[in-house]
Amino acid sequence: MSSLRRLSHALIIAASVGAFSSPANAQQPASMDTARIEQITGLKGTFSKQEGVFKVSKPRNDVKVQVDGSIMPPFMGLTSYAAFKPAHGSQVMMMGDTVVFEDEVNPVMSAALDAGLEVTALHNHFFFDQPKVYFMHIGGTGDAATLAEGVKKVYDRIAEVRSAHADPEKAFxxxxxDSSNISPAPLEAVFGSKGQTNNGMFKVVVGRTASMHGVTVGNEMGVNTWAAFAGTDDEAVVDGDFAMREDELQAVLKSMRASGINIVAIHQHMTGESPRILFLHYWGKGKAVDLAKGVKAALNAQAAITR
Structure with missing residues (x-):
């Protein structure tokens, strides 16, 4: 074989080896260091050349889950993931779905928000699951390493909760x-408006408007934020619904979590409305006035975005 032919043959072999190298290294986009993402998260990833997406995943095999009486393996939908894709300039977009149990939701949500990530949805995927499983969607745009560090903090927080209690907790x-005797006046003073009373309970409702199919919809059609209080002034519970535009969600979440109020769902109630309205459901325990101040603080945070 001539020297030129041997050189060509070597180049072909080298190119072939490169084509089948680890996707996380050989085929990574220039603006995204996938090896660094793996290093930060401690997870091996896969790269989709077709979509330009690098994804790390973490199966939830630390707690056995039954759905409809059958053992649910992680492959059937119990795997957390975070996917990274180059966005504008040197920025990267991250989107992920995180498998969480009820006692993990709020500590993990706080970890995500504190790390600069967005929380965009919280809901269930199953019925008759034991223990109950939730799915928290996270996202963000920015430096790939910073986003990866946020994902790592989310997964680490899950591990901390499970390390403290191997089995998911069953109550806050x-x-x-069982009986209620809430004093309305202090709560009305916090909210600056009159509320409704019923058998010792108290509720305040704040409506807003949107348009659906050319029709204005508002408070009485369910486009509202409400807070209902039960128990006593010193040992109360508040539950409710928060109606927000998309750009208000993160501010409301941060405010509610800073007040120690638990988020139990984030989703939509309607389709085709303008502006798009998201709803979060919440649950808190403590002194009634403190809980009212927490909800009011979130309303103020929302108003600051709306202005």
Whole structure:
């Protein structure tokens, strides 16, 4: 074989080896260091050349889950993931779905928000699951390493909760009695508006408007934020619904979590409305006035975005 032919043959072999190298290294986009993402998260990833997406995943095999009486393996939808894709300039977009149990949701949500990530949805995927499983969607745009560090903090927080209690907890801390005797006046002072009373309970409702199919819809059609209080002034529970535009969601979440109020769902109630309205459901325990101040603070945070 001539020297020129041997050189050509070597080049072909080298090119072939490169084509089948680890996708995380050989085929990574120039603007995204996939090896660094793996290093930060501690997880091996896969790269889709077709979509330009690098994804790391983490199966939830630390807790056995039954759905409809059958053992649910992680392959059937119990795997957390975070996917990274080059965006504008040197920025990267991250989107992910995180498998969480009920006692993990709020600590993990706080970890995500504190790390600069967005939380965009919280809901269930199954019925008759034991223990109950939730799915928290996270996202963000920015430096790939910073986003990866946020994902790592989310997964680490899950591990911390499970390390403290191997089995998911079945209730929030705190005690609430079966009867209610809430004093309306202090709560009305916090909200600056009159509320409704019923058998010792108290509720305040704040409506807003949107348009659906050319028709204006508002408070009485369900486009509203409400907070209902039960228990006593010193040992109360608040639950409710928060109606927000998309650009208000993160501010409301951060405010509610800063006040120690638990988020239990984030989703939509309608389709085709303008502006798009998202709803979050929440649950908190503590002194009634403190809980009212927490909800009011979130309303103020929302108003600051709306202005």
């Amino acid at each position: 801390p705190g005690h609430i009695g």
